[in-house]
Amino acid sequence: MAFSPRAWLDERLDLAPVREFVEHKSVPIHRHSHWYYLGGMTLFLFVVQAMTGILLLLYYQPSEANAFESVRFIMTQVRFGWLIRSIHGWSGNLLIALAFAHMFSTFFLKSYRKPRELTWVSGMLLLFLMFAFGFSGYLLPWNTLSYFATMVGTNIAGAVPGLGPFALRFLRGGDAVTGATLTRFFGFHVAILPAVIGPVLLLHLLLIQRQGMSVPLSVEEECRAKGTAPPSIRFFPDFLLRELMGWYLALAVLAGLAALVPWELGVKADPFAPAPPGIQPEWYFLFMFQTLKYIPATIFGFDGEVLGILAFGVGGLMVLLVPFLDRAAAKGMRSKIVKRAGVIVVIYILTMTTVAYVANLAR
Amino acid sequence: MVWIVWIISVLGLSVSARAQQQGADTPQAAEPEKKDTCVVCHSNLGGQLAVPTKPFPTDVHAEKGLTCASCHGGDPTSMDPKVAMSPAKGFRGRPTREQVPEFCGRCHSDTAYMHRYSPTVQTDQVRQYYTSRHGELLREGNRQVATCINCHSVHDIKLVSDPASPVYPTNIPETCGQCHSNEEYMAGYTDLPGLTQVADYKKSVHYQALTAQGNLSAPTCVTCHSSHGATPPGVRSVADVCGTCHAQNLQFFQKSPHAAAFSDMGVPGCVQCHGNHAILPGNEAMLAGPDSVCMTCHAEGDAGAQRAEEMAAQIRRLDAAIQQAQATLSDADQAGMDVSVATAELTMANSHLIMSRTTIHSLDASQVDAEINQGIPIAEKALQEGRDKLAEVQSRRKGVALFSLLVLAIVFTLYLYIRLEDKSKRQVR
Amino acid sequence: MDEISRRRWLKSLLGGGVGASILSFLYPILSFVLPPPTQGSGSESQEVGQAEELKPNSGIVFQFGTQPALLIRTPEGELRAFSALCTHLGCTVSYEADSKVIWCPCHNGFYDLHGRNIGGPPPRPLPEFKVNLRDGKVVVSKGA
Numbered sequence: 001m002a003f004s005p006r007a008w009l010d011e012r013l014d015l016a017p018v019r020e021f022v023e024h025k026s027v028p029i030h031r032h033s034h035w036y037y038l039g040g041m042t043l044f045l046f047v048v049q050a051m052t053g054i055l056l057l058l059y060y061q062p063s064e065a066n067a068f069e070s071v072r073f074i075m076t077q078v079r080f081g082w083l084i085r086s087i088h089g090w091s092g093n094l095l096i097a098l099a100f101a102h103m104f105s106t107f108f109l110k111s112y113r114k115p116r117e118l119t120w121v122s123g124m125l126l127l128f129l130m131f132a133f134g135f136s137g138y139l140l141p142w143n144t145l146s147y148f149a150t151m152v153g154t155n156i157a158g159a160v161p162g163l164g165p166f167a168l169r170f171l172r173g174g175d176a177v178t179g180a181t182l183t184r185f186f187g188f189h190v191a192i193l194p195a196v197i198g199p200v201l202l203l204h205l206l207l208i209q210r211q212g213m214s215v216p217l218s219v220e221e222e223c224r225a226k227g228t229a230p231p232s233i234r235f236f237p238d239f240l241l242r243e244l245m246g247w248y249l250a251l252a253v254l255a256g257l258a259a260l261v262p263w264e265l266g267v268k269a270d271p272f273a274p275a276p277p278g279i280q281p282e283w284y285f286l287f288m289f290q291t292l293k294y295i296p297a298t299i300f301g302f303d304g305e306v307l308g309i310l311a312f313g314v315g316g317l318m319v320l321l322v323p324f325l326d327r328a329a330a331k332g333m334r335s336k337i338v339k340r341a342g343v344i345v346v347i348y349i350l351t352m353t354t355v356a357y358v359a360n361l362a363r
Numbered sequence: 364m365v366w367i368v369w370i371i372s373v374l375g376l377s378v379s380a381r382a383q384q385q386g387a388d389t390p391q392a393a394e395p396e397k398k399d400t401c402v403v404c405h406s407n408l409g410g411q412l413a414v415p416t417k418p419f420p421t422d423v424h425a426e427k428g429l430t431c432a433s434c435h436g437g438d439p440t441s442m443d444p445k446v447a448m449s450p451a452k453g454f455r456g457r458p459t460r461e462q463v464p465e466f467c468g469r470c471h472s473d474t475a476y477m478h479r480y481s482p483t484v485q486t487d488q489v490r491q492y493y494t495s496r497h498g499e500l501l502r503e504g505n506r507q508v509a510t511c512i513n514c515h516s517v518h519d520i521k522l523v524s525d526p527a528s529p530v531y532p533t534n535i536p537e538t539c540g541q542c543h544s545n546e547e548y549m550a551g552y553t554d555l556p557g558l559t560q561v562a563d564y565k566k567s568v569h570y571q572a573l574t575a576q577g578n579l580s581a582p583t584c585v586t587c588h589s590s591h592g593a594t595p596p597g598v599r600s601v602a603d604v605c606g607t608c609h610a611q612n613l614q615f616f617q618k619s620p621h622a623a624a625f626s627d628m629g630v631p632g633c634v635q636c637h638g639n640h641a642i643l644p645g646n647e648a649m650l651a652g653p654d655s656v657c658m659t660c661h662a663e664g665d666a667g668a669q670r671a672e673e674m675a676a677q678i679r680r681l682d683a684a685i686q687q688a689q690a691t692l693s694d695a696d697q698a699g700m701d702v703s704v705a706t707a708e709l710t711m712a713n714s715h716l717i718m719s720r721t722t723i724h725s726l727d728a729s730q731v732d733a734e735i736n737q738g739i740p741i742a743e744k745a746l747q748e749g750r751d752k753l754a755e756v757q758s759r760r761k762g763v764a765l766f767s768l769l770v771l772a773i774v775f776t777l778y779l780y781i782r783l784e785d786k787s788k789r790q791v792r
Numbered sequence: 793m794d795e796i797s798r799r800r801w802l803k804s805l806l807g808g809g810v811g812a813s814i815l816s817f818l819y820p821i822l823s824f825v826l827p828p829p830t831q832g833s834g835s836e837s838q839e840v841g842q843a844e845e846l847k848p849n850s851g852i853v854f855q856f857g858t859q860p861a862l863l864i865r866t867p868e869g870e871l872r873a874f875s876a877l878c879t880h881l882g883c884t885v886s887y888e889a890d891s892k893v894i895w896c897p898c899h900n901g902f903y904d905l906h907g908r909n910i911g912g913p914p915p916r917p918l919p920e921f922k923v924n925l926r927d928g929k930v931v932v933s934k935g936a
Contacts, residue, residue, distance in 0.1 A: 055824055065934070069857075076701045077828045080820035082759070241781050245774045248813070252770040259756075259763040262699030580880065580899075580913030608913065610900035707858040714884050718897065766816055773809040780802045787795060 025209070025235040030219040032109060038102035039208075040243045041250060045095040046201075048254070049133075052088040053190070060140065062186035064179030067142035068268040075265055086258035094254070096134060096284045099127050107322070107342050111214035114330045117323035119211070122204040124320045129197045134282055136189040142182060143266030148279040150185075151177045156292070159306050160313075177271070217334060278360045287352035288312055290359070319345075399439045400447055401431035418519035427480060434466070461501060463510040464489045491591035507548065514538055514590075530590070533573055535583040536561050560584075563640035582608070605633040615724035646720055647682075651675035673728045677735045681716050684742035685709065691749030700752040705745045712741035837933030843925055846871070851887025851894070856932060860884045861921065863932060866905050867892060871925075873932045874907045874918040885918070894918065 009015055027036060059078055061070040074081035103123065106112060112120035139150045154177065158168030173180035215223075215230055223230050233239055281289055291312075295304040318325065328335035406416040419425050424433070432439040437454035441447045448454045458466040468489035470476055477486050492498040492511075500508040514530055521528035529538040540561035542548050549558055564570055564584070572581035587604045606613030616622055616632060625632055636656045637645060649656045650671040661667040688709055692702040715738030722730045840854050840863055851864035853876050860876040864887050874894070876884050883898035893910070894903040902911035907918035924931045 055821065058825065072701060072703070077830050079823035079826070079828060081824060082699075083820055084824055238781070238784065241777055241784075245777045245781075248770045248774050248777075252767045255763045255766050259759045264699070265701055578881070578913075580915065608899040611897050703858045704855070707860070708855060711860065711884065717883070721897075769809065769812060769816060773806070773813060776802060776806045776809055780799075780806055783795070783799055783802060787799075 021209070022236050023234075025212075026232040027213055027235055027239045028215050028219075028230040028232045030215065030230050032216050032219065033213075035105040035109060036213060036239075037243060037246055038098060038105055041246055042095060042098045042102050043205075044243075044247045044250065045091050045098060048091045048251075049088065049095060050194075052084050052091065055084050056088060057190060062140065062183055064142065064182055067140060067182060068265075071141045072265055075262075082262060083255070083258050086261075086263040087254045089263035090254055090257045090261075092134060092137065093283070094250070096130055099130055100284070103127060104342070104346060106214075108339065109214070109216045110326075110329045110334070111216075112323040112329070113214075113217075113326070113332070114323070116207070116211060116214055119204060119207045120323050121320060122200050122207065125200050126197065126204060128316070129193060129200065131284065133189060133193050133197075134284065136185040136193065138282055139177075139182060139185045140189065141266065142269050144269050144273075144276060145266055145279070147177060147269035147271065148275045149281045150181065151275075152279060152289075153281055153285070154181075156305075156309060159303075160309055161306055217332065220332075280356060280360060283353060283357075286356040287349045290352045290356040399430050399432075400442050401435075401437070401439050404442070404444065404447075415518040422518055422520050423522050423525075424520060434469075460506050460510055461504075463512055464492055464498070464501070467511045488591045491589065494592045495589070507542075509542060513541075530585075532579045532581075532583050535585055536564055536570070539584045560640045563638070567640060567642040568644050569642060605637075609633075609721075611718075611721050612724045615722060615730075619724060619726040621724075621726060647675040647678040647723075650678075650723065667726075670726060670728055674723055674731045677728070677731055678716070678719050678723075681712070681719060681735045681738045681742065684739055684746070685712050685716060688712070688742045688746035688749060691746055691753065695749050695752035695756070698753065698756045700756060702749065702752060705748040705752075708741060708748075709745040712738045712745065714738075715741070837931050839926075840873075840930045840932055843871070843928055843930050846930070849889050849892065853884060853886060854932075856921070861932060862887065862894065862918075863923070863930065864894070864905065871923045871930060872905065872907075873921040873923045874903075875921070876918075878914055879909065879916040879918065880912070880914040 006015070027033065056074065059070055059074050059081070061067060071085070074085050076082075078084075106120065106123070135150075135153060139146045154168055154171045157171060158164045160167060169175065171181070171184070172178070173184040219230055280286060292305055292308045295308040297304050299307055322338070323329070326335055326338045329338070402416050402419070405412050407413075415431075419431075430439055431437075432453075435455055435457070436452070437448050438446055438452040446452065448456070455466070472486050472489050474486045477484050488511075493502065497508045497510070501510065516529055521531075523530050525531060526533070528534065544558055544561045546558055549555065561584075569582050572578040573583060603613070612633075622632070625635060631639075636649065637643075648654050651657070651668075652675070655671065657667060657671040661671070688705075692705055692709070696702045715734050719731050719734035719738065722734055725731075838854075838856055840852075846852065846863065846865045848865050848869050849867040851862055853860050853862050855861075856875075861873060862876040862885060863871065863873045865871050874885075876886075878885050878896040878898065878901055880896065880899060880901050883896050885894050885896045885901075885903065888895045892905065894905070894907070895901070896903075896912070896914065900912045901909065901914040903914065903918055904910050907920050909915065909917050922933045924933065
């Protein structure tokens with residue numbers, strides 16, 4: 001009998017359930033189903049980050065004395081180092097942009113409604129973990145921007161009442177941003193955060209496999225009226241092939257960005273030099289950063305900045321708990337308030353981010 | 364029984380506490396209480412008499428523990444002016460202008476005394492002062508001329524190293540300028556070459572270094588003219604003065620034909636071409652071209668003018684090569700390549716450029732050539748590295764373009780395949 | 793072209809394309825993974841040459857990363873290395889065998905053989921680097 005790897009494995013592992021799953025996993029197709037691609041694209045970029053990150057690990061040295069030089073070494077001496085590093089930088093930003101898009105699409109399509117509340121919560125946790133990845137990774141090249149952005153960011157964390165000072169010392173590995181901070185952030189970025197994000201990601205994906213894709217309320221109503229189910233295509237290979245198109249295009253975009261707009265090296269951080277004007281964090285933190293700038297110093301006797309941070313904290317918590325706050329969605333109905341709140345949040349984020357950029361340019 | 368012990372210990376503690384306090388009140392056993400009656404009376408009298416008392420606590424002399432009596436003599440413990448200010452008690456009073464140098468020199472020329480405060484401090488200021496024009500004029504009875512207190516101030520004297528001192532390097536031009544830029548004050552001194560020195564100096568590269576760059580080792584008035592022996596450098600010594608820092612220029616100059624020629628003509632060495640106060644950065648523009656300094660003496664086409672043209676041409680060649688390399692490296696930098704190593708190497712070429720401008724002073728074109736020929740290969744190497752980096756940028760872009768074409772081909776094929784599959788599935792259904 | 797052969801054609805084209813793309817990923821990744829010919833992370837340490845080539849009472853200026861550095865062998869035979877950037881205005885210093893000092897030609901600054909500024913305008917000593925020997929070659933490193 002001819003040797004078949006599939007048969008060999010099947011004998012030992014009983015692949016029947018796997019085969020069943022692969023053959024029957026399907027994706028509903030309707031006028032909103034293009035949004036489904038965002039999730040897979042986010043996952044793809046995350047894999048790109050992990051792989052380029054692992055490659056960079058082979059040369060990066062996480063100490064104050066060597067970090068900057070090791071990154072310069074990667075950019076100038078290592079073959080294709082420029083490509084791997086620039087892709088890591090660009091893909092990180094694209095990943096967070098897509099994660100936002102994926103989140104807002106599932107928000108407006110109300111995919112978070114019952115029974116998919118946990119999927120939403122785990123997804124929000126994934127987004128926060130990605131912010132943590134972004135923030136910790138930003139320090140690693142140890143250039144002027146990294147250093148001062150980290151200082152500003154950890155100062156904001158330190159301003160939270162109660163936990164603040166502890167959080168600041170925990171993050172910085174001391175009282176100031178030093179080589180100890182770099183080592184600590186490196187530990188977060190390559191070990192602790194991956195270890196934490198792994199199970200959360202697994203949960204998120206498992207829930208989706210178990211529950212299938214959510215169909216938007218409008219489509220559901222139409223189908224109910226017609227008495228049919230929405231048409232669907234098989235995931236393997238049909239949907240996957242379509243996703244593959246997107247992934248290839250994303251790779252081309254990343255390579256193009258790496259060649260045309262390489263990730264800059266900057267100037268090695270000098271803790272004793274004064275902060276250059278216009279230090280701001282990465283773009284995904286900008287809307288919060290800019291908001292904090294506009295809050296008056298004191299509001300009703302309380303520290304304005306602290307109130308702002310707390311407000312964002314409460315806001316984040318509300319977004320995390322949206323499936324439980326949106327009672328209407330649980331019942332299968334649309335809530336105008338929730339939708340409007342979402343629109344306002346999107347407009348606010350876009351506006352504040354733009355304002356932050358323009359204000360910085362003006363300086 | 365216990366209460367006896369208790370009472371004894373309380374008494375014992377209070378006695379020892381009292382003894383400690385007494386000890387604190389009398390630091391040095393049997394010394395009389397230190398009360399400076401000079402300050403007490405003069406500050407109460409107000410007006411002109413009180414003027415020295417206010418700033419004196421900030422004076423470096425006060426910080427070292429000296430008092431009014433240390434300089435002016437007298438008895439600072441007595442409230443009776445006849446005793447406090449009696450010559451029997453050593454009272455010297457206010458010195459006249461002529462007496463000022465000796466007044467300060469009583470301590471400042473006493474080596475043994477001054478070395479108690481600072482083992483390496485100079486103690487020849489007064490002797491130097493009398494070698495200076497200021498000192499000479501003072502001895503002749505001139506009351507306008509500067510004495511110690513005009514530059515160092517009085518009663519609020521600070522160390523030279525204190526930025527608040529009028530003789531701190533950055534304050535020196537203003538301090539000298541108080542008189543030497545003042546037309547009214549200096550009217551009548553006919554042997555001065557004008558009063559523009561401070562204004563000229565402020566246009567100079569040395570002043571820029573001192574103020575804009577904060578370089579405290581940049582020369583000020585006292586660096587060339589001396590602080591206490593303030594005298595203009597003579598013709599022969601000018602080159603020596605500049606040569607303390609610009610040693611290479613001096614060496615080249617002294618071996619050049621100009622040294623003897625200038626000396627014969629009674630022309631001051633460096634000053635003849637560079638000026639004395641308004642010294643501007645020197646470069647080959649001073650050799651040939653509209654701003655040529657050589658042409659003040661040399662005629663068109665003579666040996667000197669030709670040499671100047673040759674040297675200028677060579678230096679401009681190196682300068683251009685460096686600029687070109689710089690521009691290319693800058694382009695590569697803009698395109699995202701790291702040019703730090705090449706840029707650092709280019710600074711070596713820049714060192715040769717600076718050296719070649721120094722070598723001009725030898726008037727020997729072959730020496731200038733030697734420097735140029737060392738600098739040019741370095742600049743060319745940096746230029747090549749810049750070009751290589753730009754080529755690398757192009758090849759990266761080409762590689763990525765090819766990859767993008769591959770991706771587009773794959774995506775297109777996928778599209779066709781998907782469409783085919785969909786069509787066949789629809790047919791099946 | 794009938795459907796089946798068209799499908800087979802597209803499938804093989806796709807397979808070829810995907811295969812080519814996989815090669816286009818593998819080539820850079822494998823090249824990346826192989827260490828480049830130049831040494832370690834550049835600025836930490838650098839080989840300067842054979843130890844015996846540097847005679848006593850001489851010095852050479854070499855490029856150490858992005859800055860010039862000076863390696864000297866003292867008259868007693870000891871090897872020392874310093875940053876060659878003069879602490880006054882950044883000119884490149886050199887070793888003067890006649891006077892056994894480190895000298896800066898720009899404004900006549902002097903340093904002793906321990907890098908201490910002993911004359912002229914330089915305000916600070918020259919930073920010193922570590923010198924080690926490895927297989928007869930001199931290795932200069934910044935060291936902590």
